[in-house]
Amino acid sequence: MSRESLLVATFVELTDVLVDEFDVVDLLTHLTDRCVEVLDVTAAGLLLADPAGELRVVASSSEAMHTLELFELQSAEGPCFECFHTGEPIANAQLTPTDQPWATFGPRAIASGFLSVTALPMRLRGRTIGALNLFRSDANELSERDLRAAQAFADVATIGILQHLAVEEAQTVNDQLTAALNSRVVIEQAKGMVAERNGLDMADAFNRLRGHARAHNLRLSDLAAQVVAGTVSPVALDAQPPKRRAAK
Amino acid sequence: MTDAHVLEIQGRFTSGATPLDTQRLCDVCADVAQMSGAGIMMMSGDVQRGSLCTTNHVSALIEELQFSLSEGPCLDAFHEARPVLEPDLTNPRVVRWMAFSEAAVEAGVRAIFGFPISVGPVKLGALNLYRDEPGGLTTEQHGDCLILADTVARSVIMMQAHATPGQLAQEFEAGADFELVIHQASGMVAAQLGTSVGQALIRLQAHAFGNDQSLRSVARAVIGRELRFDGPADPVLISQSEQ
Numbered sequence: 001m002s003r004e005s006l007l008v009a010t011f012v013e014l015t016d017v018l019v020d021e022f023d024v025v026d027l028l029t030h031l032t033d034r035c036v037e038v039l040d041v042t043a044a045g046l047l048l049a050d051p052a053g054e055l056r057v058v059a060s061s062s063e064a065m066h067t068l069e070l071f072e073l074q075s076a077e078g079p080c081f082e083c084f085h086t087g088e089p090i091a092n093a094q095l096t097p098t099d100q101p102w103a104t105f106g107p108r109a110i111a112s113g114f115l116s117v118t119a120l121p122m123r124l125r126g127r128t129i130g131a132l133n134l135f136r137s138d139a140n141e142l143s144e145r146d147l148r149a150a151q152a153f154a155d156v157a158t159i160g161i162l163q164h165l166a167v168e169e170a171q172t173v174n175d176q177l178t179a180a181l182n183s184r185v186v187i188e189q190a191k192g193m194v195a196e197r198n199g200l201d202m203a204d205a206f207n208r209l210r211g212h213a214r215a216h217n218l219r220l221s222d223l224a225a226q227v228v229a230g231t232v233s234p235v236a237l238d239a240q241p242p243k244r245r246a247a248k
Numbered sequence: 249m250t251d252a253h254v255l256e257i258q259g260r261f262t263s264g265a266t267p268l269d270t271q272r273l274c275d276v277c278a279d280v281a282q283m284s285g286a287g288i289m290m291m292s293g294d295v296q297r298g299s300l301c302t303t304n305h306v307s308a309l310i311e312e313l314q315f316s317l318s319e320g321p322c323l324d325a326f327h328e329a330r331p332v333l334e335p336d337l338t339n340p341r342v343v344r345w346m347a348f349s350e351a352a353v354e355a356g357v358r359a360i361f362g363f364p365i366s367v368g369p370v371k372l373g374a375l376n377l378y379r380d381e382p383g384g385l386t387t388e389q390h391g392d393c394l395i396l397a398d399t400v401a402r403s404v405i406m407m408q409a410h411a412t413p414g415q416l417a418q419e420f421e422a423g424a425d426f427e428l429v430i431h432q433a434s435g436m437v438a439a440q441l442g443t444s445v446g447q448a449l450i451r452l453q454a455h456a457f458g459n460d461q462s463l464r465s466v467a468r469a470v471i472g473r474e475l476r477f478d479g480p481a482d483p484v485l486i487s488q489s490e491q
Contacts, residue, residue, distance in 0.1 A: 163368060166367055173405045
């Protein structure tokens with residue numbers, strides 16, 4: 001595949017987050033693999049903030065990269081860490097034994113075979129959710145073109161992740177909505193059955209259902225479901241006199 | 249479609265002094281889309297749940313007809329997960345929704361548009377927008393309708409997310425019509441026939457269709473004990489049989 005086709009294919013993959021089987025880790029592992037394939041980098045890694053705001057290693061293109069990212073988190077120092085906290089990109093930072101910005105992380109990265117690093121924020125509307133790390137085994141700079149493509153990958157992945165969170169929440173809430181509506185429907189159906197079999201109007205049918213549920217410590221929706229399913233007969237419910245007449 | 253334009257439309261929903269309610273959801277949709285009326289149909293899975301809100305009696309009728317007849321633009325928009333547009337209901341390019349169209353045209357509907365209400369793959373329902381004059385949507389209007397449907401979806405989720413667990417959002421209790429009379433009538437007819445409520449509902453629907461009545465009016469007749477379903481034969485109108 002040409003570079004352009006690979007770029008396009010990567011964008012298509014990154015936007016394919018609305019399917020049921022969508023998995024954030026799969027998507028981001030794919031992203032780091034594609035970075036190595038499409039961009040002029042040796043390794044790529046990705047950190048995401050957990051709900052408490054702590055960074056976690058989510059995806060890496062290689063085991064060496066994974067170990068280095070873990071080390072970065074442990075020492076709370078390094079390009080990804082810095083980029084996440086400032087929300088600003090770090091482009092082409094050179095790592096030399098004598099002169100580099102990170103006293104602990106730097107030597108470790110050099111020992112892992114990396115001489116140049118770029119970190120790009122995963123950011124949408126002022127909210128930074130993680131950072132993408134790109135490493136090179138030589139000191140050459142990433143081209144402006146590759147930097148732009150990498151940031152675009154990070155942006156699309158960010159939108160995908162945030163959208164996915166919105167979808168997950170919507171699914172949970174919609175399930176609750178459906179359950180609430182279902183129990184409402186079943187109660188109305190049970191009211192109809194109780195009204196018909198006992199010659200009551202809907203209000204009195206509801207009172208009878210509710211009174212029986214209370215007297216037997218049942219949930220109204222559970223009792224209604226039993227009436228509708230035929231396991232509790234509508235004529236077997238406790239016929240309590242209305243309260244205002246009960247005093248007599 | 250710029251961010252600023254999206255924010256401007258979203259701002260219309262939240263600009264009021266009172267918290268957002270379902271009536272304002274519908275009113276703002278009709279207003280922004282420049283329509284004669286709007287309604288929000290709720291679905292769970294493939295089951296129609298009724299209407300969350302409508303702006304006027306025609307919008308309410310559009311919702312009821314689709315509930316009663318199980319056909320119409322909102323149902324298509326929901327099932328096909330895409331906008332369904334009919335700019336000229338009296339002279340449609342594709343003939344569809346025979347029963348629905350006839351009744352809707354009679355009520356003054358000339359153009360009708362259904363937009364799915366969803367958050368990604370989570371499908372919640374459909375937005376119905378109608379106009380009393382024929383004519384399609386401009387590109388801008390079409391774009392605005394997509395923003396409206398998206399904002400409605402997020403608002404519905406937000407409202408229900410704040411509800412007591414197991415309960416419907418309070419906002420939905422106000423203007424919504426979840427067709428409860430139909431479920432009551434299904435219960436009564438199930439007891440009359442000794443069938444399941446599902447089968448009872450089918451009998452009600454068949455009776456409504458066969459007698460050119462709305463499902464809701466048939467349900468009301470059952471609840472008012474003017475109509476009984478007592479056997480496999482046709483139902484009995486009480487007023488006639490007693491005379």
